[in-house]
Amino acid sequence: MIFINIKKGFALIELLIVIGIIAVLATAVVVVMNPMEYFKKSRDSTRMSELQTINKALGQYLADGKTYLGETNKVYVSIPDNASQICASLGLPALPTGWEYRCSNSANYRKVDSTGWIPVPFTSISFGSNLAILPIDPVNTTSTGEYYTYITDGSWELNAILTSDRYKAKAQNDGGDSDNAFETGSAAGLALTPLTFPHNWIKVDNFWVMKYEAKYSKTGSGASDASTVNCVADSGDGLDWRDSGCNDSTKVVSSPYGSPVVHITHNQAKTACQTIGARLIINQEWMTIARNAEQVGSNWSGGSVGSGCLFRGNVGSNACGYNGADPEKGIYRNAKAKLVLSNGEEIWDIAGNVWEHVMKDANDTLVRYTPSDGGAVGWRWIEHTAITGYGDLSYNEIRPSNSSWNATHGMGRVYTYNGDYGSASRVLLRGGNWVYGADAGAFTLTLSWDTTFQNNFVGFRCAR
Numbered sequence: 217m218i219f220i221n222i223k224k225g226f227a228l229i230e231l232l233i234v235i236g237i238i239a240v241l242a243t244a245v246v247v248v249m250n251p252m253e254y255f256k257k258s259r260d261s262t263r264m265s266e267l268q269t270i271n272k273a274l275g276q277y278l279a280d281g282k283t284y285l286g287e288t289n290k291v292y293v294s295i296p297d298n299a300s301q302i303c304a305s306l307g308l309p310a311l312p313t314g315w316e317y318r319c320s321n322s323a324n325y326r327k328v329d330s331t332g333w334i335p336v337p338f339t340s341i342s343f344g345s346n347l348a349i350l351p352i353d354p355v356n357t358t359s360t361g362e363y364y365t366y367i368t369d370g371s372w373e374l375n376a377i378l379t380s381d382r383y384k385a386k387a388q389n390d391g392g393d394s395d396n397a398f399e400t401g402s403a404a405g406l407a408l409t410p411l412t413f414p415h416n417w418i419k420v421d422n423f424w425v426m427k428y429e430a431k432y433s434k435t436g437s438g439a440s441d442a443s444t445v446n447c448v449a450d451s452g453d454g455l456d457w458r459d460s461g462c463n464d465s466t467k468v469v470s471s472p473y474g475s476p477v478v479h480i481t482h483n484q485a486k487t488a489c490q491t492i493g494a495r496l497i498i499n500q501e502w503m504t505i506a507r508n509a510e511q512v513g514s515n516w517s518g519g520s521v522g523s524g525c526l527f528r529g530n531v532g533s534n535a536c537g538y539n540g541a542d543p544e545k546g547i548y549r550n551a552k553a554k555l556v557l558s559n560g561e562e563i564w565d566i567a568g569n570v571w572e573h574v575m576k577d578a579n580d581t582l583v584r585y586t587p588s589d590g591g592a593v594g595w596r597w598i599e600h601t602a603i604t605g606y607g608d609l610s611y612n613e614i615r616p617s618n619s620s621w622n623a624t625h626g627m628g629r630v631y632t633y634n635g636d637y638g639s640a641s642r643v644l645l646r647g648g649n650w651v652y653g654a655d656a657g658a659f660t661l662t663l664s665w666d667t668t669f670q671n672n673f674v675g676f677r678c679a680r
Contacts, residue, residue: 253380253381253382256379256380256381256382257380257382257383259354259355259362259379259380260378260379260380260382260383260386260398261383262354263353263354263364263376263378263398264376264378264383264386264398264400266351266364267351267364267374267375267376267398267400268400269346269347269351270334270347270350270351270366270374271374271400271401272346273338273345273346273347274336274372274401274402276341276343276345276346277336277338277340277341277345280340280341280342280343282337282340282341284336284337285336285368285370285372286318286334286335286336286366286368286372287318287335287368288368288369288370289314289315289316289369290315290316290317290318290367290368291311291315291316291317291318291365291366291367292317292318292319292333292334292335292365292366292367293306293308293317293318293319293333293363293364293365294325294333294350294351294352294353294356294363294364294365295319295325295333295352295356295357295358295363296319296320296321296322296325296333297319297320297321298321298322300319301318301319302316302317302318302319303317303318303319306319306358307358308358309424309493309494309680310490310493310494310495310680311493312466312491312492312493313491315493318335319333320332320333325350325352326349326350326352327349327350328345328347328348328349328350332350333350333352333364333366334350334366351364352364353376359422360422361377361419361424362376362377362379363376364376367405367408368405368408369405369408371401371402371403371404371405371408372401372402372405372408373392373399373400373401373402373405373406373407373408374399374400374401375392375394375397375398375399376397376398377396377397377398377419378397378398381560383398386398387399390406391406392406392407393406393407393415394414394415395415395416396414396415396417396418396419396424414470414494414680415469415470416428416469416470416471416472417470418557418561418562418563419559419561420501420504420505420508420557420559420561420563421504423501423504423679423680424494424679424680425497425501425505425563425677425678425679425680426470426497426677426678426679427470427472427561427562427563427564428470428471428472428476428564428565428677429476429477429564429565429569429570429572429675429676429677430468430469430470430476430477430485430488430489430675430676430677430678431455431468431469431470431471431473431474431475431476431477432455432462432464432467432468432469432474432475432477433467433468433469433471433474455474455475455476455477455478456478456479456672457477457478457479457480457484457670458479458670462477463484465487465488465490465491465492466491466492468488468489468491468492468678470677470678472546472564473546474545474546475543475545476543476545476565476569476570476675477675477676478543478570478671478672478673478674478675479670479671479672479674480573480670480674480675480676481667481668481669481670482496482573482643482665482666482667482668482669483667483668484670485573485675485676486573486575486580488676488678489676489678489679492678493680494678494679494680495575495578495678495679495680496573496574496575496580496676496677496678496679497572497574497575497676497677497678497679498574498575498576498577498578498679499574499575499576499577499613499644499646500577500613501679502566502574502646503612503613505555505557505563505566505658506566506616506658506659507616507617508557508558509526509555509556509557509563509566509658510526510616510617510618510621510658511558511617512555512556512557512558514556515527515555515556516626517535517536517626522618522621522625524536524626525624525625525626526555526567526625526626526627526657526658527551527552527553527554527555527567527626528552528567528568528626528628528648528656528657528658529550529552529553529554529564529565529566529567529568529569529656530543530544530550530552530553530565530568530569530650531567531568531569531648531649531650531651531652531653531656531657532650532651532652532653533653534653534654536552536626536654536657537552537567537568537653537656538550538552538553539650540553540569540650541650542650542651543569543570543649543650543673544565544569544650553565553568553569555567555658565647566647566658567626567628567647567648567656567657567658567660568647568648568649568650568652568656568657569647569649569650570647570649570650570673570674570675571645571646571647571648571649571662571673571674571675572645572646572647572674572675572676572677573643573644573645573674573675573676574643574644574645574646575643575644576608576609576613576643576644580643581608582641582642582643582667583607583608583609583641583642583643583644583663584607584608584636584638584639584640584641584642585607585608585636585637585638586607586608586609586632586633586636586642586663587603587605587606587607587609587614587630587632587663588603588604588605588607588632588634588635588636589602589603589604589634590604590605590634591634592634592635593633593634593635594633594634594635595631595632595633595634595664596631596632596634597629597630597631597655598629598630598631598632598634599622599623599629599630600614600615600616600621600622600623600627600629600630600659601619601620601621601622603615603630607636614630614659614661615627615659616659623654623655623657624654626657626658627657627658627659627660628647628648628652628654628655628656628657628658628659628660628661629654629655629657629660630660630661630662630663631655631661631662631663631664632662632663633663633664640666641666641667642663642664642665642666643663643665643666643667644661644662644663645661645662645663645664645665645674646660646661646662647660648660649673649674650673
């Protein structure tokens with residue numbers, strides 16, 4: 217009997233060893249198969265845990281009768297800046313008017329005595345704090361947008377961007393007003409964040425962009441109340457920016473609801489984006505999105521890159537798009553209205569619905585010499601493949617990566633003045649609108665507008 221018990225004991229140990237080996241091998245396989253996602257998931261888990269730890273410490277601080285939580289209208293950042301208290305050396309995104317960043321320095325930024333990146337004296341808690349050192353984001357760089365922020369107005373909010381597919385839903389369902397960041401804090405604090413991690417924006421390479429064409433929200437929170445706005449002044453096509461009830465720049469949002477803002481000039485669109493701490497999208501950013509989308513097979517009518525045509529969205533009845541409302545409003549139901557990017561994010565109406573104002577570059581340089589196909593003088597549409605001279609632009613500022621792709625492939629066309637000798641200064645409009653058919657597309661460009669023109673088929677989109 218003793219011998220049998222010993223055998224059973226060894227069998228159990230052996231079984232545990234085998235299970236352990238299998239677990240190690242399974243983890244190794246996961247890492248080998250998708251190492252980036254594995255490490256992203258690990259970092260996200262750390263972020264959520266650390267912010268909850270800070271949140272608990274803030275609750276202990278208040279429970280001890282303390283009151284000072286920091287300055288209002290300040291975004292405290294976990295990255296140190298030895299040169300500037302307002303984080304001027306870090307290249308952080310612009311904030312809305314009235315807001316400022318706050319940074320500690322590299323000697324103090326992890327301290328819990330109020331000199332750290334969170335200005336709360338946790339050391340003053342009479343019964344002791346659970347924080348010995350202030351946590352920082354596992355990456356903690358501005359170039360990736362991965363850092364912690366803290367905001368207070370008597371209540372408080374803590375934020376971190378989540379990067380893994382596994383935890384994306386956590387950011388979308390944490391009770392905060394941004395679906396791009398994990399937010400935790402006091403119950404009243406979860407709507408404090410200015411545009412630091414905006415709602416319904418997507419990250420593409422090193423910039424953020426509105427997922428949807430710019431809409432208008434009564435509250436400016438970015439919530440679904442954009443659908444309730446009804447202040448159209450003329451034909452009913454889009455939300456008229458000229459209407460005095462609907463031209464408050466602080467209430468511009470990215471939302472799937474409501475009507476896109478139209479009847480807005482190029483300069484007004486720039487101001488609207490600047491007011492919310494962003495900028496009007498730059499052509500290089502537009503091209504990054506379009507060039508990325510063209511390489512995703514699901515964006516093509518044939519199901520693979522180069523097969524059929526790249527979806528155009530709401531641009532009238534044609535093989536690459538669909539014929540929706542004028543322009544389409546509310547939650548879209550046609551898959552052709554969106555383009556999917558290689559990182560899995562979606563961007564809507566980049567190739568149709570309403571034209572969009574675009575800056576040529578960060579300085580918004582105006583175009584004087586326009587592209588040409590060398591043909592008859594005058595305004596007309598030309599194919600990308602027919603361009604013989606680019607004027608103030610270049611191939612990579614206009615065209616898809618494949619030099620043989622044209623409107624037949626869903627790329628759209630270029631509206632230009634052949635024979636132009638720099639007689640006027642023009643802005644860029646891209647994408648096309650709901651009646652443009654084959655002329656519309658992700659690479660469509662028209663150069664017929666100046667900074668003061670406005671119409672019911674032109675809107676905009678912000679980036680940062």
